[in-house]
Amino acid sequence: MCLPNKVTIDHDDLRIEELVAVARYHAQLELADEVKARIVHGRSLVERFVFEERVVYGITTGVGDNARVKISTADSKELQKNLIMSHACGVGEPLAQEQVRAIIMMMIQSLSQGYSGVRLETVEALVSLLNHEITPLVPKEGSLGYLSHQAHISLVLLGMGEAICDGRQMSGREALHSCGLEPIELFEKEGLSLINGTVDMTALGALAVYDAINLLKTADIVSMISFEALKGTYRAYDPRIARVKRHPGIQKTIENIQQLIKGSEIAERFKDYRTQDALSIRSIPQIHGASKDVVAFVREVIEREINSASDNPLVFDEHGGVAISSANCHGESVAMAMDMLAMAITEISNVSERRIFRLVSPQYSGHPAFLVDKSGVHSGYMIPQYTAAALVSDNKVLSHPASVDSIPTTAGQEDHVSMGTSAALKAVKVIGNTENVLGIEWMCSSQALEFMQPLKPGVGTAAAYHLFRQHVPPLEQDRVLSPDIRQAADLIRSGKLVGLIEEEIGELQV
Template sequence: MSTITITGEHVSLETLRPVFRGPVQVALAPQAVENLRRANQVILDAISRADVVYGVNTGFGKLADRRISPSDLVELQRRSVLSHMVGVGDPLPDDTVRAIMVIKLIGLARGHSGIRVETAEMLVNMINADVLPVIPTQGSVGASGDLAPLAHLAGALMGEGSVRIGGVTYNAAEGLAKAGMAPVELGPKEAVALLNGVQASTAIALRGLFGAEAVFNAGLAAGALTLEATAGRQVALDDRIQQIRGHAGQIRVAGLLRRLVADSAVLDVEFEGRRLQDPYCLRCQPQVMGAALDLLTFAAHTIQQEVNAVSDNPLMFPDDDVVLSGGNFHGQPIAYAADIIAMAVCEIGSISERRQAMLMDASMSGLAPFLVGNAGLNSGFIMAQVTSAALVAENRAKATPNSVDSIPTSAGQEDHVSMATHASVRLGPMVRNAAYVVAIELLCAAQGLDLRNGGTAAPANRPTYDLVRSKAEFLEDDRIMAGEMEAVAAEVLDGVFTGIVGGALEGIA
C-alpha cells in the first residue's frame, strides 16, 4: 500500500495516481503539523481580540454581516455543515472520494486555513482506514467552491451523514465507531476551512485527466496499427514537417508514431494502386493528436496547481498575523481544465472512428469489405463501427463547454459561478465512451493487419497487436464481439497502452 507524506509543500500528480487504484496511507510531516498549529493560532488570536472574521464569528454568504455571539461559535460550525449537506444524486465513486480527502488535506497542510491539528489528524485517520464519506455527485456550482460535496465530507468527520467501508454503507457515527474513531466537534473557522475549496471538482477532473491520458495513448497505438493495416504513408510523420509548424504536441506525437511503425514490413513496400496521400484520419494524426496532447498537458499543469492550492476563505497568514478574505474558492481554472480535457477526449474518439470507417471501406483500405471474408453472409465489423459512431456522437454532445455557464446564488452575493463540478463529472462517461471507440479500432486494426500480411506488425507495434489478439481471435465468421470490445476497453482504461506508447503527460510528474 502506497504511503503519501504530506509536507505542506508541492505534491505531484503522479504521487496521487495510487489514490485512484485503492486504499492508501497518508502521513503529516512535522512541517505540515507546524503549519497547521501556526495558522490555528492566528484564529485563536483574532477571537481573543474580538476581531470580526468571516465564518468564525459571522454568518455565511449573504449573512456575512450577521455577528455570532462567542457562546455560539462552536454551534455555528455544526449548523453550517448541516445546512450545506444538500447534495443529491448518485454518490461519487470511492476512488474519487478518497482523492478529495487527500487533496483537501494537502491544501490544509499548507497552513493558511486555520484548522486544528486534531481535525487534520481525524482526516488522516479516516483516509488510512479507508473510511470514505458518501458524497452525492450533484449540488455544486463550483463557487464558493464545492460547498455541498465538501459538506458531506465534513459531516462524516462529525458523525453526520453516511460513510462507506469496504464497499458497505454505514451511518457515519456507526461507521466511525466500527473503525475505532469518535466524531470530532469542529472549532472556530473549521467548518469554513472544510466546506470552502474546489477539492471535489479538482479530484473529479484529475480522475478524468488520468483516464484521458490512458485513452490518448491507446489512440496512438490504434492509429499506428491502422497505419500498417491500411499501408498508409509514413512520410507524413517526418520530423521536418512537424518542426516547421512548431507545436510541441505535434512534434512529440509524430515521434511516438514513427517509433511505433519503424521497420514495418508493410509501409516501405510499394504496390500498384497505393495512395499517394492518405485521408486526414491517417495523415493528420500528428496534428490532431498533437493538439489533443497540448490541451491535456495544459490541463495537467492547471490541475497540478490546484491540487497544491489553498482555496478556502478566509485565509490565515501567520507570518503577518493577519486574516484576509478573498475568492480562491472560485472554480474557474478547473472548469476550464475540465472543458479542455473534454474537447481532447472527444477528438481522440472522433478521429479513431474515422480510421475505423476507412478500414471498413474496401476502396479506401484495400482490404476485404468490413474486414471479413465471405461478406454478405458475414457482416464483419460493420456494426462495431456503428457503435463507435454512436459513442462519438454522445461525446460530442457532452463536450459542450460548461465553464461559460453561470447562475447567481445566495441572493446575488455569489453572482458568478464556475460550474467546475459539472464540467469535471461528465469526463468519466466521456473517457469510457472514448475507450470503447479506441478499443473497437484496435480490434479492427488487428483484423486488418491479419488480412494484409498475416499479422506481422512492426516491432514496436507488436505488443499492441499481441495484446489485442490475447483478447480476441481473428474474425473468420460472425460472432458476438461485445465481450471482446469490453475486454480491450478495460485494457485501455487500465493504462496498459501508456507503457507501450511511452506518451506520459508532461505536468503530471
C-alpha cells in the first residue's frame, strides 16, 4: 500500500493509513490554516471562562474527585504542570517508538478539533516532536484508557522526562535543545487536555487494524500454499457457495482464493482427490471471512474515534461560550472493538496452526514425516508446530476481553473505566504472535510443495513460494530453525509478501 510522505490535518477525516504514515514511516505532519484557526478560536473560549471566573471542571476546579475544589486563576497554571507530573506514573518496558509517535499523532488530531481550548503553540509543540524525530520514553503499563502515556509524552514538552533522539536516550530538555526547541509553559486547561481522551488506545488500535489487514491478506496467501501442499479440492471454494452465505468476508475470501490458485496444476490434478477436506482447509472462506467482517467493523470504530473529540470538558461557541463536562473520554467503543480484534486474529492463528499440524503429520499430508527425509535421524519441522501451538494457546488467553472488567478509581469519581488501552495492547500482542504462526505455516507449506514437484502451483502461491525460497533454502537436514521463522515473520510483518502478491495478481480483498 502506498502511503503519503506528508500528512496534513485539515477539514477532511484522518484515515488510519495517514496515522501509520506518520507513526511508522515518519511522514512529515502539518496543520492546515483552517485547523489553526479553530484551535485559536477554541482557546479564546477558555480565556473567556477564566476572565469571567466561571466554575469549569479542570480550569477553575481540580480534577477527578478534586472537582469539588475551586482553583484560583493564579493557581491554574501550577495545576496544569502538576497534572502532567503526577500522572506520569507508568511502569514496565517502554512502548515501541512507532506506538509513541502514533499516540502523539492522535493527541494532535484530538486537540485540533478545536473543542479542547488549548493554545496553538501547544499543539505545534507536539507537531515539532514528530517532525524533529523526538520520541518520549513512555512506559507501556499503567493506563486504564488514558492519562499515563500522554503524561510521559507531555513531560518532554516541559523539558522533563526522557526521550530518544538521534538514536540516543537523553533527558527531555536535552532532546529539545538538540533540535533547537525550547520547553513550553502550560496555561489553563492545557495539562488536563494533554492527558485526557481516548488517544492512546485509539492510536494503538489504528496500528493494530493496519497490521491486522495485512495479516488477513497474508492468511489467504499462506493458506492456499497449504491447500495445494495438502492436495485439497477447490470445489469447496465455488463462488456459488458465497452467494448463499450472505457474509461479505466469505465472498472476498473466495475471490482472493480464485486469484491465488489460478493456473495451479496441483489444484487441477487433485480436485477430486477427496470428497471433502478437513475444515481447516474446507472452511478457509468461512473462518477467514468472519475475521474480515470483524476487522472491517473495528476499522470503522477506530476511524470514527480518530476523528472524534474525546477531551473533557469540551468547549462550544454557543450562548456566549459553554464548557460541557461529559464522558467522551470514556473508551468503551474502542475497548470493545479491540477485544473483538484480538478474537478475530486469534482465530486466524488457530486455524493456521491446524494446517501446520496436518502438513507435518504424514497420515494427513501424504508427505514424509515432519516434511524431511530420514525423519528418524532428523526432526525436521516437528518442533515449529509446538511453537505455533504455544503461540496460539497464548492468543486464546489474550482473547479474554478486557472491556468487561472495571476497577473503580479516583475515589469513586471514575467508578467505571474502559480498560481500552489494555484491550489494545492485547490485540497488538495477538497480532505479533499470529505473524509468527503464519510464518511457520508459510515455512512448512513451502517445504511441502517441494514434494509436489514437478506440478506447478498457482500464480499467486508460486510467487509466495519463490519469495520464501529467496530467503530460506529447503530443509534437507536439521538446522537451527529460529532464523527461518524470524525471516518468514519479518517478510510478513513488513508487508513484502502481500506487496509482491498484489503486484502479481492485483489487490486482495479484505
